[in-house]
Structure formats: C-alpha cells, structure tokens
Amino acid sequence: MIFETKKLFYEDSRLSSFDATVLGVEPLKKGFGIILDKTAFYPEGGGQPADRGKLFCSSGEVSIFDVYEKDGIILHRADKPVGVGEAVSGRIDWPWRFELMQHHTAEHIVSGIIHSIHKLDNVGFHMGSESVTIDVSGALNDSQISEVEIAANKVIYENKEVLASFPSEExxxxxxxxxxKKLSGQVRIVSIPDADVCACCGLHASRTGEVGIVKITSFQKYKGGTRLSLLAGLKAFADYSEKSCGIDAASSLLSSKQDEIPAAIKRILDENAILKQAVSSFKAQDNERRAAMIPDGARLAVSFEEGASAFDIRLSCLALCKKAEIAAVFSVSADGVKYAIGSFSSDCRSLAEDLNKAFGGRGGGKPELVQGAAYADPESLRSHLLEYFGSFAEV
Ligand SMILES: [Zn+2]
Structure with missing residues (x-):
C-alpha cells in the first residue's frame, strides 16, 4: 500500500498543531511507526534533527519521540499504537523546533557569508544538543571569524525574509x-537576501530576526579546513550569561577589572613559577642537610614527610641514598603512606615486598628505586623496620 503524507511543515514552518487521520501503524523495534495523511512533524533530514511532540486521540495521548522518512513514507515513532482511520491532533514540541530553526538559519547565514567573502564551502554540518558545528573547506583566522560573525549578526538585525521555493529545472x-552534492529531481532552494542561496530540505526561521543572535563560540583546524561551533538565540544568551558569571567571579577573586583579568592571571602564573623554583631549591637544600645528618655506614635511613607528593619523596629518597645503603621515605596521610625506597648499592625491592606484605601495600619499580603505597602509620613502620634492620637513622 502506498502512503502519501502531506508535508504541512513545508507550507508553514511555524505550524505547531494540526489535525490528521491515521493511515497506518506498524510495530518497530522500539515503539510503533504511525503514518498520517498529513503532518507538521519534521522528519530528520538535511542535518536538522527530527521533531518530537504528542498526538492526541480518542484513547488519550501518544508521545512522538522520533520522526523519520523511509522509502518516501514518514514514520512517527510513538510509545503506543493508534487505530488506523482514527482522527488525531498533533502538537509538536515548539521550543525544541524553534531552537532548531534558529540554529539552522544561523548556520545558513554564517555559511553563506563565509562562501561569499572567503570563497570557502560548507563541507559538513551537525546540529548537536550542545552546539552546531560547521566544517568549511579552508583555513580561517581570528579576524576573519570576527568579520564573519559581525556580518552574520547584521543580517539578523536587518530582519530579512527567509524564502523557500522549488524552482523549475530551467x-x-x-x-x-x-x-x-550534485542534485537531481525537485530541488528546494532556501534564500536569505544578501546572505545565502542554498539547496536545503530543512526548516528555517521565517525572518532572520527570529535567530536573535549568532555567536561563533570556537573554531579549530579540521581535516585541512576549519570546524566552527556556533550558538544562536537563547542558547547563545545562556552561554553569554554563564561566561559572564565566570568572568565576574574571576574579576572578584583577582581584584581586577574584567579587561585586566588576562594580565592578572599572567602575573600570578609568573609569580607561581618563581615560587615553585624557590620551593624546589629549598627542598633540595633540605634534602642535602638531612642526608648530612645520617651517620657514616648507616644501612637504613628513614624519613616521614607529611602529605608530600610522590615526586618529592622520590627526590628526598635519592638524596638520602647518597649516605645510607638504603633510604625509605614515607609520605604520611590519613589513608596510609606513599613510599619511595631506594639504594645505589643493593636491590631494594625485597624491602618493598616485605612492607607490602606486612601492610597490605602495592607498588613496584627497579632494583635502585621502588615506589608504592601501604596501609601503615609511622609508629608501626618504625617497629617493623627496627625488627627488619636492628637499627636505622631517622632524619
Ligand atoms: Zn537549511
């Protein structure tokens, strides 16, 4: 049986509710495919996601969570079946659709302007839940992106009519x-004066002013061209608000005016680099000072360092090894200890294995340096090491 569904969305892209008759219902892997004699639900296509919404019938309401066209038939994927021949009322999720139309129209304006100014083609387009991405066929720099963005917003404020037509072949x-791609058969042309003329089967705002605003939020090199991410309408406004809040918080934390934030961050990073260098130098001096305290001929030197990083206990261990045959450095925290055990003259792995066995630890490394962690506290480690070595130097 051949079903033909009248595409009300092409007659009026702002139509959000309509009446229809059910022509067919078929079970799908997920839900039921409902076929109507006419519909305002847009099936996924041309890069634009499908509509969603509800059908109201004599037995109640049915949720439509996907719409797609297969072999020329538009299927409304529903959570429940509806009787064939039944009269239904459809209502599409308008905020969802309007947002898609805003972003789709923004995409046309931006792509059309890039095409006319920079002679680059749109070679990929994706409308995701977070943003819209456009892939263009060549490189664009910061100032070119900014120029496109300003031109696109001017087209929006000029509130131009968005036209869709099916021209003859001639x-x-x-x-x-x-x-x-090369098109054949009936081609739908979408035109925005002074911005774009493009073959497209999707749905768009009636006038460019409905887009509200377009913002290119990021761009990067992609497959020899450029990938742009953009936001339009309320999504762009929400993005602006979120970033504005973040900047306000940064401004308050840095006690800087908004335009002075980058310089303030740079100053802090520079100061931080100097401090890191100073701390590192101080730690190296302290390691040498403590190594000098180890008696000559000591078999084991031990050090407990509150909350030290794995990197710091390794440096400390390597310094203490210069005076003792073996050095064991522990970073102490409420969860246990991290350890670094090292030796320049013997295989220190047996001591690490012994500690792992005694204190439920784990770790590994080379004969000259082993790092790991164990569930132990300084007191139990001191007792255990005393038993193992007879004596040790704690520095
Ligand atoms: Zn389009």
Missing part, C-alpha cells in the same frame, strides 16, 4: 546556489 540552471 530556473535552477540559471541560479547560483550552494549545495554539498
């Missing part, structure tokens, strides 16, 4: 329009 031949 008209199409004379028309210069963007298209990702």
């Amino acid at each position: 008209e199409l031949e004379r028309l210069s329009y963007r298209s990702k």
Whole structure:
C-alpha cells in the first residue's frame, strides 16, 4: 500500500498543531511507526534533527519521540499504537523546533557569508544538543571569524525574509546556489537576501530576526579546513550569561577589572613559577642537610614527610641514598603512606615486598628505586623496620 503524507511543515514552518487521520501503524523495534495523511512533524533530514511532540486521540495521548522518512513514507515513532482511520491532533514540541530553526538559519547565514567573502564551502554540518558545528573547506583566522560573525549578526538585525521555493529545472540552471552534492529531481532552494542561496530540505526561521543572535563560540583546524561551533538565540544568551558569571567571579577573586583579568592571571602564573623554583631549591637544600645528618655506614635511613607528593619523596629518597645503603621515605596521610625506597648499592625491592606484605601495600619499580603505597602509620613502620634492620637513622 502506498502512503502519501502531506508535508504541512513545508507550507508553514511555524505550524505547531494540526489535525490528521491515521493511515497506518506498524510495530518497530522500539515503539510503533504511525503514518498520517498529513503532518507538521519534521522528519530528520538535511542535518536538522527530527521533531518530537504528542498526538492526541480518542484513547488519550501518544508521545512522538522520533520522526523519520523511509522509502518516501514518514514514520512517527510513538510509545503506543493508534487505530488506523482514527482522527488525531498533533502538537509538536515548539521550543525544541524553534531552537532548531534558529540554529539552522544561523548556520545558513554564517555559511553563506563565509562562501561569499572567503570563497570557502560548507563541507559538513551537525546540529548537536550542545552546539552546531560547521566544517568549511579552508583555513580561517581570528579576524576573519570576527568579520564573519559581525556580518552574520547584521543580517539578523536587518530582519530579512527567509524564502523557500522549488524552482523549475530551467530556473535552477540559471541560479547560483550552494549545495554539498550534485542534485537531481525537485530541488528546494532556501534564500536569505544578501546572505545565502542554498539547496536545503530543512526548516528555517521565517525572518532572520527570529535567530536573535549568532555567536561563533570556537573554531579549530579540521581535516585541512576549519570546524566552527556556533550558538544562536537563547542558547547563545545562556552561554553569554554563564561566561559572564565566570568572568565576574574571576574579576572578584583577582581584584581586577574584567579587561585586566588576562594580565592578572599572567602575573600570578609568573609569580607561581618563581615560587615553585624557590620551593624546589629549598627542598633540595633540605634534602642535602638531612642526608648530612645520617651517620657514616648507616644501612637504613628513614624519613616521614607529611602529605608530600610522590615526586618529592622520590627526590628526598635519592638524596638520602647518597649516605645510607638504603633510604625509605614515607609520605604520611590519613589513608596510609606513599613510599619511595631506594639504594645505589643493593636491590631494594625485597624491602618493598616485605612492607607490602606486612601492610597490605602495592607498588613496584627497579632494583635502585621502588615506589608504592601501604596501609601503615609511622609508629608501626618504625617497629617493623627496627625488627627488619636492628637499627636505622631517622632524619
Ligand atoms: Zn537549511
């Protein structure tokens, strides 16, 4: 049986509710595919995600969570079946659709401007839940992106009419329009004066002013070209608000005016680098001072360092090894200890294995240096090491 569904969305892209008759229902792997005699639900296509919404029928309401076209038939994927021949009312999720139309129209404006100013083609387009991405066929720099962004927002404020038409083959031949591929059959052309002429089957705002604003939030090199991410309408506004809050917080923390934040961060990073260098130098001197305290001929030197990093206990251990045959340095925390055990003259792995066995630890390394962690406290480690070595120097 051949079903033909009238595409109300092409007659009026702002139509959010409609009446229809059920022509067919088929069970799908997930839900039921409902076929209507007419629909305002847009099926996924042209980079634009499908509509969602509800159908109201005599038995109650049915949720539509996907719409797609297969072999020329539009299937509304529903959570429940509806009787064939039944009269239904459809209502699409308008905020969802409107947001998609805003972003889709923004994509046309930006792609059209990039095409006319920089002679680059749109070679990829994705409308995700977070943002829209556009892939263009060449490189763009900061100032070019900024120029495109300003031009696109001007087109929005000029509130130009967005036109969709199905030109004849002769008209199409004379028309210069963007298209990702060679098209045949009936081609739908979407035009935005002074911005874009493009073959597209998706749905768009009626006028550019409905887009509100477009912001290119990021761009990067991608497959020899550039990938741009953009936001439009309330999503762009939400992004602005979130970033504004973040900047306010940074401004308050740094006690700097907004335009002075980068310089203030740079100053802190420079100071931090100097402090890190000073701390590192101080630690190295302290390690040498403590190594000098170890008696000549000591078999084992031990050190407990509150909350030290794995990197710091390794440096400490290597310094203490210069005076003792073996050095064991422990970083103490409420969870137990991290250890670094080292030796320049013997295999220190047996001591590490012994500690792991005695205190449920784990770790590994080379004969000259082993690092790991164990569930132990300084007192039990001191007792255990005393038993193992007879004596040790604690520094
Ligand atoms: Zn489009």
